Amino acid sequence: MRFTQRFWAHRWSKTEPMSSRPWLLLPIETKHREFYGKILLSLAAAERGFEVLLGEQNAMLSQLDNLPQGIYLDKSVGRTKTKYFKRLDARGSRIVAWCEEGLVYRDRDAYLHERVSNASLALANRFFAWGDVQANDIHKQAPEADAKVRITGNPRFDMLRPEFRSVFTPAADKIRQCYGPYILINSNFSRYNHFMGYDFWIEALKQRGTITNDEQLAFYYRWRDFLGKVFHGFIRVMPALSSAFPDRMLLVRPHPSEDHATWFRETAALNNVTVVHEDSAIPWIAGADAVIHNSCTTGLEAYLLGIPVAAFRPAVDETFDSYLPNAVSHEAVDGEGLIETLRELLAGTATPPPSAQSEVNRYVAALDGSLAADRVADALIEISLRCELQKMGPIRRARIARENTVSALKPMLRRIRRSHKATSYAKQKFPGIELSEVEHAINQLRDASGRFAGITSTRSPFRHCFRICKT
Structure with a gap:
């Protein structure tokens, strides 16, 4: 389906508000690593009444000014994130984060220097740690952030638990x-x-x-x-x-x-x-x-x-x-x-x-008991968020269409400015997501868990992004 058809074929009508329910904005950087864990978190959040916007990180970053106000969950708190966090905060969204690289790192000081920015962490309302070891290392870097750190584990590792291996x-x-x-x-x-x-x-x-x-x-x-x-x-x-x-x-x-x-x-x-x-x-x-x-x-x-x-x-x-x-x-x-x-x-x-096993237990939480996805979703409920009705009027739609077009043209611009290799690299990390993949993953997780009845996914107006919610 061509881009313009995809944009106008979504199920949000021209007059329908985006939602009065709280939004969770959930970007994916590396598809093969993060996809299933973030689908699982989307489902856990939808059970609790959230509307979830799940999709490509770069597509969301290009649409920051058009995204609904909500809780934005980033994959890190590195120094490059500070400017995006400031923009989201200025628009009334709340920032939470974990670190995808925060479980296995080679040198603690190098990890903290490279991946944990005090300025970015200060803008986050919550930081979800893999386990005790990472939480203690974060404390060494930013003791002032202790109150916002939650040891939850990561939904990626929920997928390794016996109840989800059948997926x-x-x-x-x-x-x-x-x-x-x-x-x-x-x-x-x-x-x-x-x-x-x-x-x-x-x-x-x-x-x-x-x-x-x-x-x-x-x-x-x-x-x-x-x-x-x-x-x-x-x-x-x-x-x-x-x-x-x-x-x-x-x-x-x-x-x-x-x-x-x-x-x-x-x-x-x-x-x-x-x-x-x-x-x-x-x-x-x-x-x-x-x-x-x-x-x-x-x-x-x-x-x-x-x-x-x-x-x-x-x-x-x-x-x-x-x-x-x-x-x-x-x-x-x-x-x-x-x-x-x-x-x-x-x-x-x-x-x-x-x-x-004793070493793993020091590093990784939620290997049994409550899922990491549930622990994170419960922590999201704690965050105070003002929910404003945001209508999908013609001006907003035009802005979204413009940014979608720019995002779609970026691979061509990369080839012109840098090389074809840059585009191939981006595609290797994120080859795209189809609605059928999201629906299939939801059905797999529903069958494995016996949960998530009535939760559906639809295409959103944003490129490579999907809306997941309870009907």
């Missing part, structure tokens, strides 16, 4: 039917093997104000160099893994921000190695016989799903290694050790490290 069973079965038995290799090297090039990460940190002096620059150069050693260690071990496990496919799943072409090129000669990156990581993990990673959240996800997991560490640095994913994994530092570890994992003779 991904059909996809996991389909993957195994396609590839047969396989070992999943998750890479996490975007700071070295970035889609936009070798220098992109460092230059982006300079532009954001994260790197402001030579000492910081040297630190991030060391970090990138370390990741390069690990990355090339993975590349070097691939032929040995391929030969050691000829009866299994080796599926390499790069990070969403990585240059996947590098992996295709480096593994092209290995017959039982394939590079994949479709959909959420969860069904790929759930269908695997074993998972290999290095300092990656997917290692923790594999542990929580009960999948045997190995951390391959061809280079080691206490500053730049992520503690938690490695702590729940069986570690190997060279190819021979990795192959032996995998054989033990596949034979079922290796059990998780004894301290794994």
